[in-house]
Amino acid sequence: MTFRTTLRVRFGDEDHAQMVYYPRFLHYCHQAFEDFFDRQGFPYWVALREEKVGWPAAHAEIDYRRPVRFGQDLGMEVDILRVGEKSVTFRHRGYLEREPDAPAFEAEIVVVTMDMSTHRSIPIPDKYRAFFERHLVDAG
């Protein structure tokens, strides 16, 4: 089950070359990741502040396929490629309205479950494991 959210590309997101500054795409991924939690019954701030669990990134890979510009909407798709013992691999794809079939960029981000009090990695809590597994992309 793919999760979808829309982000607005902002005036300040572009850089000197008048295209979105490439580090900003990971900021889009994180915002889609926040919406993924927030809009499906698991507000991320509750996880962080009350349950003291978070998912910092351990690895990120991103393909930049087309320039993205100020004034466009980015249709973001979030899937999960793998749920491990402690880690989860998210896939984030961003689409421009005029090209609904080919993502403007695509990222894979491995996050690790962390106890935010001790800053140590921990196994994924059961309720989050079930939540993540519902978004697994089937291989077959």
Add this chain to the structure above:
Amino acid sequence: MTFRTTLRVRFGDEDHAQMVYYPRFLHYCHQAFEDFFDRQGFPYWVALREEKVGWPAAHAEIDYRRPVRFGQDLGMEVDILRVGEKSVTFRHRGYLEREPDAPAFEAEIVVVTMDMSTHRSIPIPDKYRAFFERHLVDAG
């Protein structure tokens, strides 16, 4: 006694209009504020993390006089205009190399001394009061 530091204007600091995005100037002010502490024997992270004292902004005013662009160095000047019971008014001015006499922008920022454990305002600790007063601009 004016404190001086230099900041590099970065590729990603510009916006769609190919000038520095105006909110970024307050980020320059904060970086100059950090250098002000760090390079004069009062590392700001020590204040925040060990002494649990910080200075969040209560008010900021900024005049944007000339466009600032990627690839330029900003010569920053930091002065203090007023030291109150709990608050301090900083003045930040940024100069481009080719115009050493007229700031490209000028900001006044009122910060309040805060106990970072309780998030309540407190009187300025003595050692910081003495430090700030050394940077007061004389009116007379």
Add this chain to the structure above:
Amino acid sequence: MTFRTTLRVRFGDEDHAQMVYYPRFLHYCHQAFEDFFDRQGFPYWVALREEKVGWPAAHAEIDYRRPVRFGQDLGMEVDILRVGEKSVTFRHRGYLEREPDAPAFEAEIVVVTMDMSTHRSIPIPDKYRAFFERHLVDAG
């Protein structure tokens, strides 16, 4: 006629002190300013890219009244305080849901109409003057 839009406070908007980093509030103001144009029939990117007219900031003042945190929605209100020959004074106020009567922050930003080809200030084009005047706060 007050314009309203809602912005989401993001995980990455906070700083070391776990409150929104104060320069980011001007970024919120600019995003509300973009929505003000975009959602009322004057897409800002069309102004900039096709009509070659833009409104860079000449002056900004901002009062920070309460801390704003990750996971909150900011209800933004945009009004216009003054329409001059070339300049316009915007007022931006941001409200947290639990305190609908007292803004968490309030900013006044003076922007100047600029020909984006020449980077020179110009009188406000008629259609934008009429648009801005509809949002003027009445003094009387």
Add this chain to the structure above:
Amino acid sequence: MTFRTTLRVRFGDEDHAQMVYYPRFLHYCHQAFEDFFDRQGFPYWVALREEKVGWPAAHAEIDYRRPVRFGQDLGMEVDILRVGEKSVTFRHRGYLEREPDAPAFEAEIVVVTMDMSTHRSIPIPDKYRAFFERHLVDAG
């Protein structure tokens, strides 16, 4: 020949979790990339604005190995892993002072040479090819 530069980790670079926000590491990479050009006789703004050549990212991969925090200096190392017909693969590594042997993060970024007037990819101009090849990491 490895290029080295130092970046300061700023107060506003941290996020809610009081560690550097992971998208910001690519911003560090871009700043190191700018210094790589600027400090070795090829100012990046001259390439972009006068020669109309630039190197946008096509692909980025990054490993986050240790948390990086406000108040630290990041010793950045820049190497080149591959010089292609049009593309160049940069490696960026960031070191904390107390761990000089193990990078806190490591990134590989593939950039493509672009004619900034037409936004089309072009072969690497000779002077830049020679420059990049001087920084190639030897495989043997």
